[in-house]
Amino acid sequence: MQISSRSATRLSSNVVRKARRRCHPHISASSLRAYATVSQRPYEFHIGASWAGKPEPPGQRPKVPFPADGLIGAWRDKMLALRQDTLTQDAGEDFFFIQQMRDNSGVAFGVADGVGGWVDSGVDPALFSQALMYHCHRYARSAWAGEPEIDPTLDYEEREQVEGWELTPYECLDLAYGGVLRERFVQAGSSTACMISLNASSGLLRSANLGDSGFSIIRASSIFYKQAAQSHFFNCPKQLTKLPANAGRKFSRACVDSPSEAATYQTKLRHGDIIIAYTDGFSDNVFSTEMVTICKLIARAGGSEELQVQTMADRLVDYARQCMMSKSRVSPFEREAARQGMFFRGGKPDDVTVVVGLVRETS
Structure with a gap:
């Protein structure tokens, strides 16, 4: 996907408040294409x-996915159809979203990792992460990456017709979590989440991250920023949770964290920056230096920007899968376990999801 933009005048705060009160997000499934091109912003x-x-273990409980003819099921299948290759289309308990924001003001994307411990309770962990990403997409598509933009030559009445509102990643995550809590098909579950928005007018990146999913920014062939993981203790990340009705004592020790605990961050992006969002299936198995090397070599090989970012994403996932199956190679997870006084050898088998963004300045 490609999004671009040209600077515009900010809408006054009183009109923003009116626009927020007036406009509501659409809830229909998106017809998102793999790549879209707009050339209006810098x-x-x-x-x-x-x-x-990851491969399912023998005796795994049968999963009950969202129906393909429902809103979430149809949207899920469209997201999985973005990548046309011979690899498995199954994202396991992970999921993701990519969404152009209102009037092409920017792009929002994120990843989520459903916590697998719910399987023993007869719950499909994928439902929570898919529903969370669906609702992130639903809110992001109707919102602006910054303050709503307006033509200053319009009269007051025309200005009042501006729809939409500015939505930060934290606000999006909070609203999406509320959407999951209202989903009847999701009876219980939990998930980590990383939500990012990129403003096509200002180049501002904003993020909200809860748990051990995360993202890194590569600038000039080195790590400019890496989101720190949030956890209660080793291998127990912070997570958004929906408890089953009449949970009782059985779930008294479940981790129930709030979107307000998400770590937020913002920075001005530069030409050539690479943003990589990932679930812990990637970060537990691939070192940051390896990630930088892979992206650097692909960028050096050239090709269109669309080809480069897709090749980066595919190569990173493929390398993570190789690493997680090795017991002879030291992994980031093994090193962290050793710091906690625990023994773990080699890679950690898990679902892995990666979203890669490449920044280009056009003016």
């Missing part, structure tokens, strides 16, 4: 995504 964002579910 920043372009090229987005690629890749994923791979």
Whole structure:
């Protein structure tokens, strides 16, 4: 996906408040295409995504997915159809979203990792992460990446017709979590989440991250920023949770964290920056230096921006899968376990999802 933009005048705060009161998000499934091109603003964002579910263990409970003819099921299948290759289309308990924001003001994307511990309770962990990402997409598509933009030559009555509102990643995550809590099909579950928005007018990146999913920014072939993981203790990340009705004592020790605990961050992006969002299936198995090297070599090989970001995403996922199956190679997870006084050898098998964004300045 490619998004671009040209600077515009800010809408006055009183009109913003009116626009927020008047406009409501659409809830229909998106017909998102793999790549879209708009050339109106000074920043372009090229987005690629890749994923791979881990092999299911023998005796795994049968999953009950969202119906394909429902809103979430249809949207899920469209997202999985963005990548046309021979790899598995199953994202496992992970999921993601990529969404152009209102009037092409920017792009929002994120990843979520459903916590697998619910399987023993007969709950499909994928439902929570898919529903969370669906609702992130639903709110982001109707919102602006910054303050709503307006033509200053319009009269007051015309200005009042501006629809939409500015939505931060934290606000989006909070609203999406509320949407999951209202989903009857999601009886219980939990998930980590990383939500990012990129403003095509200002080049501003904003993020909200809860748990051990996360993202990194590569600038000039080195790590400019890496989101720190949030956890209660080793291998127990902070997570958004929906408890079953009449949970009782059985779930008294469940982690129930709030979107307000998400770590937020913002920075001004530059030409050539690479943003990589990932679930812990990636960060537990691939070191940051390896991630930088892979992206650097692909960028050096050239090709269109769309080809580069998709190749980066695919290669990162493929490398993570190789690493997680090795017991002879030291992994980031093994090192962290050793710091906690625990023994773990080699890679950690898991679902892995990666979304890659490349920044281009056009003016």
